[in-house]
Amino acid sequence: MSGRSIFLNDVPPARNELLVDFLGSPVAHGRIKSVDLSAASKIPGVVALFTHLDIPGHKYFGSILKDEHLLADETVDHIGDPIVLIVAETRLAIESARKTVRLDIEELPPILSIDDAVAAGSFIGEQMVIERGDVLAALNQSEHRLDGSLSTGGQEHFYFESQTAIAEPGESGRMTIHSSTQHPSEAQQIVADILGIPFNHVVVICKRMGGAFGGKETQAAVPAAMAALAAIKTHRPCRIALSKDHDMRYTGKRHPFQSRWSVGFDSSGLITALSLELLANAGCTCDVSPSILERAMFHSDNAYYLPNFRVTGRLCRTNLPSNTAFRGFGGPQGVANIENIIEEIALYLGKDALDVRQINCYGIDDRNTTPYGQRVENNNLPRLFSQLRQSSEYDRRQREVEKFNAASPTKVRGLSMTPVNFGIAFTSKKLNQANALVNIYTDGSVMVATGGTEMGQGLYTRIRQIVADELGIEFGDVIVAPTSTDKNNNTSPTAASSGTDLNGAAAVDACRTLRERLAEFAAPLLADPKTGLVPLPEQLRFENGLVCDSVQPEQFITFRELAIRAYQERVDLGERGYYATPGIEYNRSTGRGNPFSYFTQGVAVSEVEIDRFTGQLKVRRVDVLIDAGQCINPGIDRGQLSGGFMQGLGWVTTEELKYSSRGELLSNSPTTYKIPNIGDLPEVFNLEFLENSASSVNLLRSKALGEPPLLLAVSVWTAAKQALSFVSPAAANRLSLPATGETLLLAMEQTKICSASHAGIQV
Ligand code: MTE
Ligand code: MOS
Numbered sequence: 001m002s003g004r005s006i007f008l009n010d011v012p013p014a015r016n017e018l019l020v021d022f023l024g025s026p027v028a029h030g031r032i033k034s035v036d037l038s039a040a041s042k043i044p045g046v047v048a049l050f051t052h053l054d055i056p057g058h059k060y061f062g063s064i065l066k067d068e069h070l071l072a073d074e075t076v077d078h079i080g081d082p083i084v085l086i087v088a089e090t091r092l093a094i095e096s097a098r099k100t101v102r103l104d105i106e107e108l109p110p111i112l113s114i115d116d117a118v119a120a121g122s123f124i125g126e127q128m129v130i131e132r133g134d135v136l137a138a139l140n141q142s143e144h145r146l147d148g149s150l151s152t153g154g155q156e157h158f159y160f161e162s163q164t165a166i167a168e169p170g171e172s173g174r175m176t177i178h179s180s181t182q183h184p185s186e187a188q189q190i191v192a193d194i195l196g197i198p199f200n201h202v203v204v205i206c207k208r209m210g211g212a213f214g215g216k217e218t219q220a221a222v223p224a225a226m227a228a229l230a231a232i233k234t235h236r237p238c239r240i241a242l243s244k245d246h247d248m249r250y251t252g253k254r255h256p257f258q259s260r261w262s263v264g265f266d267s268s269g270l271i272t273a274l275s276l277e278l279l280a281n282a283g284c285t286c287d288v289s290p291s292i293l294e295r296a297m298f299h300s301d302n303a304y305y306l307p308n309f310r311v312t313g314r315l316c317r318t319n320l321p322s323n324t325a326f327r328g329f330g331g332p333q334g335v336a337n338i339e340n341i342i343e344e345i346a347l348y349l350g351k352d353a354l355d356v357r358q359i360n361c362y363g364i365d366d367r368n369t370t371p372y373g374q375r376v377e378n379n380n381l382p383r384l385f386s387q388l389r390q391s392s393e394y395d396r397r398q399r400e401v402e403k404f405n406a407a408s409p410t411k412v413r414g415l416s417m418t419p420v421n422f423g424i425a426f427t428s429k430k431l432n433q434a435n436a437l438v439n440i441y442t443d444g445s446v447m448v449a450t451g452g453t454e455m456g457q458g459l460y461t462r463i464r465q466i467v468a469d470e471l472g473i474e475f476g477d478v479i480v481a482p483t484s485t486d487k488n489n490n491t492s493p494t495a496a497s498s499g500t501d502l503n504g505a506a507a508v509d510a511c512r513t514l515r516e517r518l519a520e521f522a523a524p525l526l527a528d529p530k531t532g533l534v535p536l537p538e539q540l541r542f543e544n545g546l547v548c549d550s551v552q553p554e555q556f557i558t559f560r561e562l563a564i565r566a567y568q569e570r571v572d573l574g575e576r577g578y579y580a581t582p583g584i585e586y587n588r589s590t591g592r593g594n595p596f597s598y599f600t601q602g603v604a605v606s607e608v609e610i611d612r613f614t615g616q617l618k619v620r621r622v623d624v625l626i627d628a629g630q631c632i633n634p635g636i637d638r639g640q641l642s643g644g645f646m647q648g649l650g651w652v653t654t655e656e657l658k659y660s661s662r663g664e665l666l667s668n669s670p671t672t673y674k675i676p677n678i679g680d681l682p683e684v685f686n687l688e689f690l691e692n693s694a695s696s697v698n699l700l701r702s703k704a705l706g707e708p709p710l711l712l713a714v715s716v717w718t719a720a721k722q723a724l725s726f727v728s729p730a731a732a733n734r735l736s737l738p739a740t741g742e743t744l745l746l747a748m749e750q751t752k753i754c755s756a757s758h759a760g761i762q763v
Contacts, residue, residue, distance in 0.1 A: 017236065022085050026079065050070040063186060113318070123315060158211075162188070182209070187224045202648060208453075261341055270360060280292070302420070317357070318664075327707050336714050339418050339718050353417075411612060450506060453499075466504045615742060626708070721735050
């Protein structure tokens with residue numbers, strides 16, 4: 001918060017350090033015929049130029065499919081696809097080398113959109129399905145049926161710190177890499193594979209990131225590997241730090257989705273059947289797209305019981321940079337879709353959309369099993385809905401909105417509440433594990449190291465706090481070591497909101513072992529001076545920097561004193577903890593099981609106002625109520641709640657990725673890509689945590705909160721859709737996501753033209 005955090009590119013250059021960057025493809029799709037480096041290599045300051053031919057190890061990598069190249073060999077698959085690595089003394093030399101390398105590329109027709117990909121049959125992997133009941137029969141029998149489609153847009157991560165890595169070659173072919181990565185272990189493995197050396201020769205360190213939001217989960221490995229390749233070849237430290245524009249153009253984003261849906265329901269709005277087809281634009285490689293699509297499918301129910309349900313999902317391969325993890329990880333796309341459907345049902349039946357939501361909401365004792373068979377345990381959704389309905393004065397304000405709309409010739413308002421029921425855990429079972437190293441030093445100070453990375457979400461603070469609490473010492477007596485693969489091996493990315501759940505639990509495990517060991521040692525030291533009675537080790541309490549007998553609290557030793565005495569008596573003061581999330585079992589082939597450990601639940605109600613002549617949208621008021629269990633750190637949780645909501649607000653309103661017909665990103669800078677700023681904050685923004693809630697399964701009865709708030713911003717979009725419905729049902733129906741000013745205006749304008757021509761026919 002002080003602004004003094006050092007990001008990687010703030011680190012002063014090492015003596016001898018070189019700069020690395022790359023020359024990417026000028027076309028979205030093409031066959032490389034030749035690469036001529038001769039002139040470029042003569043430029044003063046250019047130290048080396050590398051192509052795929054210089055890669056000593058594997059040329060392909062990827063977390064799910066090994067279909068990504070570091071440097072293109074035969075084809076280029078998106079604009080900016082790296083072809084030549086440029087290593088130079090100065091930025092100037094890099095820029096002139098970029099202009100001087102001669103590329104001969106035979107251009108091939110690019111596939112850019114989901115429609116293009118479907119027409120060309122360009123997919124990644126097979127179609128995925130999750131179903132329950134007989135959806136076709138149920139659709140045919142349903143009282144009412146609606147069909148429709150929705151497209152949701154991508155999103156640029158817009159982390160403040162661009163992708164950055166510094167590689168330092170070591171002795172005997174070893175390599176140390178400082179990387180701005182959410183996933184040091186994967187970066188380590190990819191670098192080792194590319195260099196053709198064992199994993200233990202590579203150490204990846206991440207002190208912190210200046211934001212990540214999923215964008216540095218898989219894709220930070222690319223700059224890390226580029227720096228490492230340059231360093232191993234030149235035997236000099238090498239640094240790569242993408243410029244903002246470069247980063248925006250050439251790294252992956254949130255997946256745009258398209259859905260087609262058919263829903264059956266009765267006159268009360270109760271959904272009896274839902275059939276869904278999801279298509280995602282995955283970009284040019286697989287990355288973690290199958291898991292993202294799968295989460296979109298899991299969250300296609302959002303908070304609603306769907307007795308007959310079928311969702312199919314397909315990944316489209318296109319000539320865009322490979323799309324990747326982004327806060328919510330497919331969840332927001334799934335949720336936007338069902339919330340759109342609910343709005344359509346409400347509009348069709350002339351009912352309040354919140355009533356439709358509440359009658360479809362998962363129940364507490366029944367109607368609480370998801371289509372994939374996991375029960376929504378300890379379901380607080382009904383309570384959240386009714387509590388916020390009341391505290392936000394939803395009903396009164398809904399009537400006011402109607403009154404306002406009837407009276408205002410220039411503005412139209414909308415008010416809408418949407419829930420979130422976000423499944424916490426990695427849906428890939430193996431990732432739900434973590435280890436932690438806890439060292440107590442002889443002065444009683446403590447260091448903890450985990451595989452969790454800090455990206456501004458407050459993980460290090462939480463871990464420090466957890467360790468301090470477990471050992472009963474001051475927060476200030478604990479430090480968190482920079483995340484590094486030599487202290488913690490085979491770690492998971494810090495993602496899926498489970499950074500604290502996993503790494504915190506592993507740290508707790510280590511602390512408890514240390515406490516038991518120390519209690520065993522301390523008990524005889526706390527013997528009653530009069531009776532000589534030694535307390536049981538279980539009887540000792542660690543608190544306020546003391547270790548005391550809970551029966552006779554005046555018998556104590558300070559933690560510091562205990563540390564030095566234990567050391568002197570040769571008691572081990574270090575421990576490695578481990579945690580694996582229990583109860584996670586999902587069968588992908590049957591689409592059945594428990595992919596999640598628990599659900600983080602919440603609701604938000606948003607009120608918007610749209611200018612009918614400009615399409616400008618203003619968020620008048622937002623009320624959020626979220627169940628985060630017992631907060632570990634309320635300040636951090638508030639930050640995640642407001643930040644996540646605002647990031648979601650950007651996705652559903654102003655953030656729009658525009659590409660040229662050649663597949664070049666046009667909205668590649670803050671001037672053309674509009675993220676929310678301080679002026680876009682809702683005029684009233686009430687954030688509340690559900691009281692008296694506690695997770696029965698998770699660490700310290702807390703619940704993960706990194707991603708779920710983003711999904712609550714869907715309420716801003718549904719509010720906009722509701723506002724449009726006052727203009728005409730057709731305008732509401734036409735709305736896609738994001739609801740930019742332009743989109744809103746066009747939806748309203750086209751309706752006017754339609755109704756005008758209608759009128760014409762009637763005359
Ligand atoms: N908050 C900040 N300030 N910066 C970030 O990059 N990433 C989000 C979320 N909150 C992010 C953030 C994403 S995508 C995830 S998955 C979680 O934090 C990861 O951290 P956690 O598991 O410790 O919550
Ligand atoms: Mo977050 S998208 O799981 O890194």
